[in-house]
Amino acid sequence: MSSILIIEQVLNGLQFGVMLFLMAAGLTLIFGVMGLINLAHGSLYMVGAFAAAWVAGATGSFLLALVAALAAAAAAGALVEIVVIRRLYKAAHLDQVLATFALILIFSEGTRWVFGSFPLFLDIPDYLSGPVTLPGGIQYPFYRLVLIGIGFAVALGLWWLTAKTRIGIQIRAGENDREMIAALGVDISKLYTLVFALGAALAGLAGALVGAIQSVQVGMGEPVLILAFVVIVIGGIGSIRGAFIGALLVGLTDTLGGVFLPELFKLFMETTTATQTGSALASMAVYILMSIVLIWRPSGLFGARA
Template sequence: MSLILLIEQVLNGLQFGIMLFLMAAGLTLIFGVMGLINLAHGSLYMIGAFCAAAVAAATGSFLLGLVAALAGAAIAGALVELVVIRRLYAKDHLDQVLATFALILIFSEGTRWIFGSFPLFLDVPEFLSGPVTLPGGIEYPLYRLTLIAVGLAVALGLWMLISRTRLGVQIRAGENDREMIAALGIDIARLYTIVFALGAALAGLAGALVGAIQSVQVGMGEPVLILAFVVIVIGGIGSIKGALVGAILVGLTDTLGGIFLPEILKLFLDPSTATSVGSSLASMAIYILMAAVLILRPAGLFGARA
């Protein structure tokens, strides 16, 4: 395997991990602050992708599509929190799982009713299309590099929001002792709505950005949701830093495992068997990684509590 191919795959894994981070960051905020298991988070990812595709097709502007994705997912998230989620905080986690699973079905059928069953396509904007030449003569798609840069910028912005602003102080306090901050006069219901809308907006942004790489279709959020839960378990519940590190680890493990494991097994097995077994092991690699992390650090890499 050439060095150029290796670097390209590392960049692919980094890009995949950064997109997982945008999903996992909102999910870990919601779970960490509210203690809520939100299975409908993937549906908000789907809503962002459909909003971006519809607005970009109508206006011809990819940037307006991104704005629509952020706004549409945030509004949908706020409405879900106000109408449904607010009634679940005092309920058992099983009730939360059942209610948010019902939301998945509602959002999926509602999206199919509005947009139809056929996938939509979101084109990469012209100013981000084509490859860019990196040091060493490596050519890599400019759009994928932009996704990495956007994800890292969002991570920096979230860190500044959580650590340097009054809202961030309230979020951190709500994660540690929600009864105390309510007693101090903080409107906990308003805080929960803001956090849920912020998490939904991040999921919508991820859906819109990924929508230019793959087709936008009903149900696209569920596979990503599973990986996002893996990310927050590895990184630690409630930790933005953990979500970033966990997402990058998952992205690199998934991408590099699919490349290296079949090649390594070819040293011991015939090519067809090595490819089959290697692909199977690669699909299991991230879950093996999660199990190893939980054995060594049950609260996750940066989790404060299990």
């Protein structure tokens, strides 16, 4: 097991983790501020990916594709919040789950009706393609390094937005006491729409960026959404810092576990099922991590203690 392979897989885990962060950050903002369980968040990830693939195919510009992904996902999120979600804030969580699950079906069938059932492909532009040489002679795809950089930049931007700006103060206040900030003159409806659109835009950006690595297809957001929920449970609901740390932990655990656990079992177990056992354990690794964190700290790493 070479050091080059380990470093490459660590970088892959970081790249996967920062993409999960883009999903989880919006999800934890929406749940923390609105108290809403939004199962349709993965559909907004899909909307961003399809918008990017279509615009890139029509214009040949990857940057325009990213802008389109942000705009389309934010617009879809704002529309969903105004038309559907606004009626669910005082509803029971079961009603929220059922309503947002219905939105998954609507988005999936609507996307299939507009774009068809076949996957689309978003090419990496020439100026981001190809490998770069890292210290130690490691060859690593430049695009994946760019994804890591974008993820860290978005995390820094979200920290600045929530900690240093007036709208960030309103978002944090809305998370703690929405009745009080409404009494102080803040338009809570506009604030909720803004937060929902921001979370949707982050999901759409993640979908567009990942769409250049894998195919863009209907239903691509649901597996990522499951891991995003794991991230916010580990990091603590409502915490951007927790979402970032949790996403990196999940990304590294999933990537390194999937690569190295089967090899370790094959090395120490002289049976024909060693690789299958390691692969099965690797698929459960992130959930085992979540269980350990919840046993140690039920509110998550950075969640507020009850």
